[in-house]
Amino acid sequence: MIGELVVSLFILVGATFALIGSIGLVRLPDFYTRLHGPTKATTLGVGALLLASVIYFSALREGLSLHEALITLFLFMTAPVSAHLLVRAGLHHRVESRSRAPAEDHGHPDPEAPI
Numbered sequence: 001m002i003g004e005l006v007v008s009l010f011i012l013v014g015a016t017f018a019l020i021g022s023i024g025l026v027r028l029p030d031f032y033t034r035l036h037g038p039t040k041a042t043t044l045g046v047g048a049l050l051l052a053s054v055i056y057f058s059a060l061r062e063g064l065s066l067h068e069a070l071i072t073l074f075l076f077m078t079a080p081v082s083a084h085l086l087v088r089a090g091l092h093h094r095v096e097s098r099s100r101a102p103a104e105d106h107g108h109p110d111p112e113a114p115i
Helices: 002-027 036-060 066-093
Strands: none
Touching: 002 036, 036 066
């Protein structure tokens, strides 16, 4: 009973973080801030789902289930590397970020400023 409750809690937490990360990917204003959704919240969400899977399958069988631990290790190693490579590609292609311009400026660039 308690094991099922813990597994259910981790599934709900994981699904919530994955949903928040997915919404962040869609709703955040520019390329660089959109990377925070999948790399931070979604990674934590998938980690919680994998932890729920470890608990469930370890209780179902006699031994400890370590397949999910390897998946988690791989996920936590590759998510920051892929985010770093995406940022480097964005910088290389000069993808603009949303500037925090003063209110009277409304974020529009000065047409007479040198490029």
